Amino acid sequence: MADELAARGLRATRQRVGILRILRRARAHPTAAEVHRTLLRDQPSVSLKTVYEALDSLIVCGLAGCVTDGGEPYRYEAQKEPHYHARCRGCGRLIDVAAHSDAHIRSRTPIPAGFEVERIAVTIVGLCPRCRSHRPQQIDSR
């Protein structure tokens, strides 16, 4: 991981390496606070501010991504294949969905002339199976 950081011109600080490892192991899309909480187990004196700064540097160099289309709080992930997100409006969970329809969207959407598309972000909003099974209450902020 240190080499990957170096290849992108980033110094491999303990925090950056630790955060990248957390993001790569994470099953869900953790928030900065969740990343911080996990990192504290190994690095008890790291501040949340440091976590935000390290996340920013990982995003700028392309090793991590920030998911903003699920609303606040923003969630983070290690960069992988382009994918869409299904967001549960009950529990806020983001589920990765394979991005198979980019070509279809490009061909069917009136993209402004001269606009260069870099990325297509799709968020599918609904209720996950867990939340569907205990509707209508049980709305927490996770």
Ligand SMILES: [Zn+2]
């Ligand atoms: Zn849910």
Ligand SMILES: [Zn+2]
């Ligand atoms: Zn994702």
